[in-house]
Amino acid sequence: MSDLEAAIKTNSGIIAEEKIRALFPILHQEVNGKPLAYFDNAATTQKPIQVIEALKNYYGVDNSNIHRGAHTLASRATDYFEQTRELVKTFINAPSVEEVIFTKGTTESINLVASTFGRKFINAGDEIIISTLEHHSNIVPWQMLCEEKGAILKIIPIHDNGELDLEAYKNLLSDKTKMVAVVHASNALGTINPVKEMITQAHSVGAKFLLDGAQSTAHLEVDVQDLNCDFLAFSAHKVYGPTGVGVLYGKREVLEAMPPYQGGGEMIKEVSFSKTTYNDIPYKFEAGTPNIGDVIAFAEAIKFINQLGKAAIRAHENRLLAHATESCSKINGFIPIGTAKDKVSVLSFGINNIHPFDVGMMLDASGIAVRTGHHCTQPLMERFNIEGTVRASFAVYNTMEEIDRLVESLTKISKRKN
Ligand code: PMP
Numbered sequence: 006m007s008d009l010e011a012a013i014k015t016n017s018g019i020i021a022e023e024k025i026r027a028l029f030p031i032l033h034q035e036v037n038g039k040p041l042a043y044f045d046n047a048a049t050t051q052k053p054i055q056v057i058e059a060l061k062n063y064y065g066v067d068n069s070n071i072h073r074g075a076h077t078l079a080s081r082a083t084d085y086f087e088q089t090r091e092l093v094k095t096f097i098n099a100p101s102v103e104e105v106i107f108t109k110g111t112t113e114s115i116n117l118v119a120s121t122f123g124r125k126f127i128n129a130g131d132e133i134i135i136s137t138l139e140h141h142s143n144i145v146p147w148q149m150l151c152e153e154k155g156a157i158l159k160i161i162p163i164h165d166n167g168e169l170d171l172e173a174y175k176n177l178l179s180d181k182t183k184m185v186a187v188v189h190a191s192n193a194l195g196t197i198n199p200v201k202e203m204i205t206q207a208h209s210v211g212a213k214f215l216l217d218g219a220q221s222t223a224h225l226e227v228d229v230q231d232l233n234c235d236f237l238a239f240s241a242h243k244v245y246g247p248t249g250v251g252v253l254y255g256k257r258e259v260l261e262a263m264p265p266y267q268g269g270g271e272m273i274k275e276v277s278f279s280k281t282t283y284n285d286i287p288y289k290f291e292a293g294t295p296n297i298g299d300v301i302a303f304a305e306a307i308k309f310i311n312q313l314g315k316a317a318i319r320a321h322e323n324r325l326l327a328h329a330t331e332s333c334s335k336i337n338g339f340i341p342i343g344t345a346k347d348k349v350s351v352l353s354f355g356i357n358n359i360h361p362f363d364v365g366m367m368l369d370a371s372g373i374a375v376r377t378g379h380h381c382t383q384p385l386m387e388r389f390n391i392e393g394t395v396r397a398s399f400a401v402y403n404t405m406e407e408i409d410r411l412v413e414s415l416t417k418i419s420k421r422k423n
Pocket of ligand 1: 047110112
């Protein structure tokens with residue numbers, strides 16, 4: 006039995022925090038004289054030792070450029086790189102590895118679709134639907150496309166609890182809609198959107214659906230065949246993997262119909278000055294030397310999640326979220342922002358009239374890391390008429406004791422005079 010399996014088998018399937026935490030070297034340090042409590046997981050998760058070791062091993066043993074080399078190191082690196090693609094395929098239940106494209110991150114995945122699918126298939130007067138919950142990376146690429154093409158951006162409003170107004174969504178859909186791009190789980194509020202139903206509705210008017218999975222892939226089962234999305238974008242660094250790697254899944258027939266993203270090596274079949282032919286998917290969209298080492302190390306992050314199982318991860322995080330939500334609600338002046346019924350483990354809030362940044366600084370003095378500000382969702386903050394929030398977001402290695410420390414510190418902060 007592996008360490009990880011042993012960790013979940015303890016306490017009849019409940020995640021044994023200490024065994025999980027032992028795999029994350031970064032967690033075992035003091036910050037400002039206090040043990041680190043890392044609650045900035047929606048920004049980026051920490052990395053288990055297997056991921057760190059895989060990176061070290063790649064540069065120490067296997068480093069080589071991939072796909073072209075005739076030598077042993079090159080074929081080893083290529084095999085490892087392509088094994089990650091296989092793992093990603095299974096992780097999201099994509100029908101084939103050809104539909105899995107490596108990018109730099111969610112942002113690049115969305116930009117790739119906006120600039121290739123958009124360039125070819127979106128024209129003046131066409132409509133693109135996004136929602137009030139979107140991260141800037143799922144707003145700005147579509148705004149840029151609309152500006153260039155004379156297309157129109159439509160926004161799904163939200164209710165006060167941070168859930169999408171699904172009636173309004175239905176009314177926005179029409180035969181003019183060419184693309185719906187919506188976040189699966191909100192990074193700022195935690196809201197989980199009922200995307201399966203929304204995808205069916207988008208398809209009923211002939212639109213394509215891009216799912217921003219940046220905040221869902223670490224917590225929820227994301228099965229692209231079950232959801233039937235046309236595209237899925239997510240980042241490795243939010244699922245316990247390295248920075249600088251992202252995934253774009255696209256349905257084969259859509260990817261094959263799209264023009265290439267960037268020109269260069271790897272994305273071609275043959276180049277001559279009179280005519281160049283493009284490579285097959287996924288390579289058509291992977292110009293240049295990719296982030297080989299980080300892609301290879303990403304495999305270890307996926308194995309880590311697979312060994313724990315999303316159900317066990319979600320159950321643990323839900324317990325943390327429920328405990329944090331309940332305990333914080335007793336603090337004087339605590340104002341939760343985003344109270345959707347179905348949430349990933351994100352607690353966003355204000356406290357009295359204290360500026361979120363000041364709350365963040367005071368928590369940091371106690372070794373507690375949270376994020377403050379607009380969380381790259383300025384239109385959403387505007388909807389709530391606030392500048393920003395304090396956001397504590399939980400991962401599988403967080404503990405009830407850490408939450409108690411957060412609540413204790415927030416209680417003290419709430420008693421301060423402004
Ligand atoms: N979408 C959402 C919902 C996010 O939370 C993030 C990262 N905060 C992104 C997109 C962008 O991801 P990345 O910066 O890794 O490209």
